Amino acid sequence: MVESITTELQNYLGSDKVLTGDAVQERYHHIWRMNEPLRAKAVIIPQTTRDVATALKICNDYNQPVVPHGGLTNLVGSTETSSEEVVISMEKMNAIEEVDESSRTMTVQAGAILERVQLAAKEKNLLFPLNFGAKGSAQIGGAISTNAGGLRVVKFGMTRNLVLGLETVLADGTIISSLKKIIKDNSAYDLKQLFIGSEGTLGIITKAVLKLVEAPKSRVSAFIGLNHYDKVVELLKFMDSALAGTLSGFELMWQPTYMGLTSPPMIKPPLPYDYNYYVLMEALGGNDEPDQQRLLELLEEATKSGMIEDAVPAFSGSDLDWFWRIREEVDPIVDQCNHEQQFDISLPIGLIGAVVDGIVENLYTLKEIEKVFAFGHVADGNIHFIIGKNNDSKELIEKINEVVYSPLEEIGGSVSAEHGIGVHKKAYLHLSRNPEEIALMKTLKTSLDPKGILNPGKVLDI
């Protein structure tokens, strides 16, 4: 059987597109695990949508499980494989097919690297707003299949909001192609929504039409110190209202995180360590000088009214880089952890202050916990934890999961705001989704992929 399917794949696709044996071993399943050789029966490297369709048709006929590989940057084990699985890697379908300036769209193949997509937009004085740390490796198809978030969701939404058209191949090789460059389409069901965020379990994305926006003409930022969580919410509402659609970032760091991310003299802290909360905000506007002036006025107003304790703006490129590097480069806190565990939870904005305090307090009752760093996209209700601990045992992982996840069900939160479920969070899905929802998800999975060949064991247990 092993020979027969790889042979058939090679016959139909050409042997250069189907790696086996040692050539598989030279690959890996995650960008951070490049020292662990990939386990897989074969790796298919399609060059066209037709190749993907042919590969899936054969795999479906053979009941052959398939794991799609993009940039391998996901954080929940979605690209893990077993030696009996076949990988389809989108790396060669990486063309940027068209940037349309009047439609403000870009048509891309799924394997295009996010950073290249951003640059192609920039060349036409447009912006593809999706942005996150792994942009140099992440492929757009992976970003779509995980509905990636990032730093500017408050202004531009998640990846779902940035996809106008999609081409996907179903488990049986059927190509579902809808690559229209239109913003509105209410002609029956919006099928692309099924494939966005389903982590390759319902189809393999091959192409997309992305929504672009006009490139911003100004960028202003400020670090702000506050002492009460209620004031953070007040500031968010105040800034969002006054900036009226230009607010593009509103990040919160708890004091220990801010302290951990700044370490003078290497990384100078923009504000002293005197406050309980640090907000890093950004606005992308259309008018440089007045936008700077406006931010200064608003900071002054917020200070006078007692909403904030302290603030420092950034207008120049070097100041903006300095401020945002603090938020984006989490190595200084990861380096403080002997072993680390990361979280990506979602909860109603008003409850974040108290819930996070409770979680931190409960975590520190565990003797194995050394550090708790909390921060996140507070305007989106999305909080990340990086937790330092003295061992990496399964038992401790589960204990920590229990502490972080247990408040979420009752308050209507989510165990995954951005990263997805993959394999690592599957055991906790029931905290975010009720049995009826999970049953309906399984109905969808079964009707689109009756043999269960697409990324099996990820997201749901069927």
Next chain:
Amino acid sequence: MVESITTELQNYLGSDKVLTGDAVQERYHHIWRMNEPLRAKAVIIPQTTRDVATALKICNDYNQPVVPHGGLTNLVGSTETSSEEVVISMEKMNAIEEVDESSRTMTVQAGAILERVQLAAKEKNLLFPLNFGAKGSAQIGGAISTNAGGLRVVKFGMTRNLVLGLETVLADGTIISSLKKIIKDNSAYDLKQLFIGSEGTLGIITKAVLKLVEAPKSRVSAFIGLNHYDKVVELLKFMDSALAGTLSGFELMWQPTYMGLTSPPMIKPPLPYDYNYYVLMEALGGNDEPDQQRLLELLEEATKSGMIEDAVPAFSGSDLDWFWRIREEVDPIVDQCNHEQQFDISLPIGLIGAVVDGIVENLYTLKEIEKVFAFGHVADGNIHFIIGKNNDSKELIEKINEVVYSPLEEIGGSVSAEHGIGVHKKAYLHLSRNPEEIALMKTLKTSLDPKGILNPGKVLDI
């Protein structure tokens, strides 16, 4: 069988919730057809989600077709019934359950009227941005099930973008409830997307958590005259870039439409009738005086550079009302039509000028055509036509459909940008969606509603 299902519904729900006989006749299937008595076996008026679930379970057991009724304002026949169908009308499930100012969410029952939702947000100094002419009758559940658009999609997106949580009842009575007040949730499949825009064919929406935004503090507008479509696109890009997220409306009227909508002395035209195109734009900002100043500067810049021919701003409440009444109240052009036919197409922004010219030219080759009015949400690539003709024959309707729809397939447009498919556009769905897409839609319909009881014959022929 007729007795038996209505009796069973009355037994389980109480007879006050199940209208039959004359009580059915006193109702109607569309707000514009109040003189045509409703044809239906019974009308169920649920008061709770549990009532909807009970009703659907019974109907499903009896293979009883069900048509959901909201505010009955849709334009594609989605609420039409036969005498053998049972109507479920959401009118009594109209509570606004909660407005949460810090989460910036509103939890509502499906039968809440859009205008009441808007007002409830306003009372808390927040905005529910969805807005269209029928807001005084349309119910939020209907707006969600049709993914309604409207006048401010360029800034706030379609209804889909404004729904955070949803509760829906499936055909078999299963309640799929996910009423979380969170912005991001990547915990497995985003099931609500299935029900948004599927016109009641996959489930009946009972509640929703809506996304609110901070109420805008300033509103500015301008009427602008231009002579070439390329300049319209140039102006859109220029304004969108300069206004950087505050641009909230960018409507285009072809000259005959502008002329038809303004009729001095009743409705004074803000600009003379000298130009080929009229743009009505709006920005919702955070800072009254400077926002007005900014618009004036931009209009001056656009005039100097030759982008636009003429412009007049509106800042006061009365001027804003005057300008926007011209766009929103289409009666003056409808009144010029002996018989009318309306369209709601979507196409790539760059192609609109040439394609609309072609359609208008081809329409006027039909001798039955008297008037063609073109206008629309050009920033969304969404154009409406109101066509005046001398008769209302089926043959002529089809001839006109042919002229308007035929260019769309090749250029990747859509026969419905906003209104949906219902029954009226079903014959043209194949121009927007290919056979593979339609087959997949049918797979979804069959797996969620195996007996096909939900709004049968709407959207798809199964």
